[in-house]
Amino acid sequence: EPEVTQTPSHQVTQMGQEVILRCVPISNHLYFYWYRQILGQKVEFLVSFYNNEISEKSEIFDDQFSVERPDGSNFTLKIRSTKLEDSAMYFCASSIKPPGTGANVLTFGAGSRLTVL
Amino acid sequence: AQSVTQLDSHVSVSEGTPVLLRCNYSSSYSPSLFWYVQHPNKGLQLLLKYTSAATLVKGINGFEAEFKKSETSFHLTKPSAHMSDAAEYFCVVSDSSGGYNKLIFGAGTRLAVHP
Numbered sequence: 001e002p003e004v005t006q007t008p009s010h011q012v013t014q015m016g017q018e019v020i021l022r023c024v025p026i027s028n029h030l031y032f033y034w035y036r037q038i039l040g041q042k043v044e045f046l047v048s049f050y051n052n053e054i055s056e057k058s059e060i061f062d063d064q065f066s067v068e069r070p071d072g073s074n075f076t077l078k079i080r081s082t083k084l085e086d087s088a089m090y091f092c093a094s095s096i097k098p099p100g101t102g103a104n105v106l107t108f109g110a111g112s113r114l115t116v117l
Numbered sequence: 118a119q120s121v122t123q124l125d126s127h128v129s130v131s132e133g134t135p136v137l138l139r140c141n142y143s144s145s146y147s148p149s150l151f152w153y154v155q156h157p158n159k160g161l162q163l164l165l166k167y168t169s170a171a172t173l174v175k176g177i178n179g180f181e182a183e184f185k186k187s188e189t190s191f192h193l194t195k196p197s198a199h200m201s202d203a204a205e206y207f208c209v210v211s212d213s214s215g216g217y218n219k220l221i222f223g224a225g226t227r228l229a230v231h232p
Contacts, residue, residue, distance in 0.1 A: 004160065035220070043161075043207065043222035056219060091161060106220060108153070108161035 002026040004109035006092050012115045013082055021077045021112045023092030032075045033093040033106060034067065036060070043091065049075065082116045089113050119144050119212040123223035131231050136180075136195040138226045140208030143189065149211035150191045151220070152182055156204045164206075167191060178202070203230045 005024045013019050025032050034046040047057040049067050066078045075094075079086055090113075093106040124139040142148060152164040165176025172184040178201075182193045191208060208223040 009158075033219075035222075042224050043220075045219040045221075048219060058219075093161075105151075105163055105166060107163075110158060110160040 002107070004092055004094055004107050006090075006109035006112050008112055009110065010113045010115070012117065015084060015116055016081050019079045019082055019086075019114060021079075021090050021092075021114070023075045023077075023109055024073055025075055025092070025094030026096075026107055027073075029094035029096045029107070031055075031095045031097070032067075032069070033095075034077050035091040035093065035108075036088040037091070037111075038085075038088040046077075046090075079114075082114075084116050087114055087116045119148065119210045119221050121150075121208045121210050121221060121223040123206075123208050123226050125226050126224065127227050127229070129229040129231065130198045132200055133197050136193070136198045136202065136228065138193040138206050138208075138228065140191045140193065140223060141189050142191055142208070142210050144210060150182075150184065151209040151211070152176065152180070152191075152193050153207045153209055153222075154204045155207065155225075161207065164193070198228075198230045200230050200232070203228055 007022045032049040035043050037043045045058050047061045048055045064080050069075050089111045091108050091111045093108045095106045120143045122141045130136055147169050150167040153161040154164050155161050164180050165174045167174045167184045175181045180195045182191050184191050205225045205227050207225050210221045212219050212221050
């Protein structure tokens with residue numbers, strides 16, 4: 001069964017450092033997403049991406065965050081200057097259907113745990 | 118705004134006994150609802166989905182859920198728990214209010230299964 005793969009599985013970084021989390025979505029999927037889960041809190045939507053541009057983003061997704069699909073296979077989330085509160089599990093997801101078309105089923109990766117010290 | 122409330126943060130059952138994980142939703146229109154499961158060190162896996170077709174939805178691994186509009190509920194059940202069912206379960210509603218939909222997650226219910 002096709003999978004969404006994420007790397008690294010765990011990253012520890014110092015506050016203020018840049019972090020890039022990588023994702024390889026399912027190959028025929030066209031819509032890509034990042035969610036995150038701070039320890040003890042709900043899974044939260046960050047951003048959705050289609051046709052090489054952001055289609056929707058949440059209030060969390062401020063100027064410190066960016067996404068891109070540099071080579072047609074990877075989908076990356078960059079945090080420019082990490083803060084302690086960025087410590088969380090970050091989930092990448094992809095879907096084949098457009099958002100808003102009824103049952104838009106997302107396939108999630110296993111997550112990347114980011115720890116900011 | 119869409120939201121989901123999972124009524125139990127932890128549920129513990131014995132192997133072979135029924136499982137009930139409760140979820141209530143809030144939606145201004147007919148929602149799409151999902152249950153996802155997360156096993157340790159694994160991704161969020163779709164168990165089942167409701168999309169305004171049959172109100173009783175069957176999913177993988179023997180799970181099912183019933184959409185009850187009058188009660189705004191979408192509880193997840195399984196007749197007989199297996200040790201491998203131990204995981205975290207998320208009730209999720211799809212929010213299409215912004216034109217593009219995003220998933221709104223409940224807080225999760227951790228299911229423990231004892232021998």
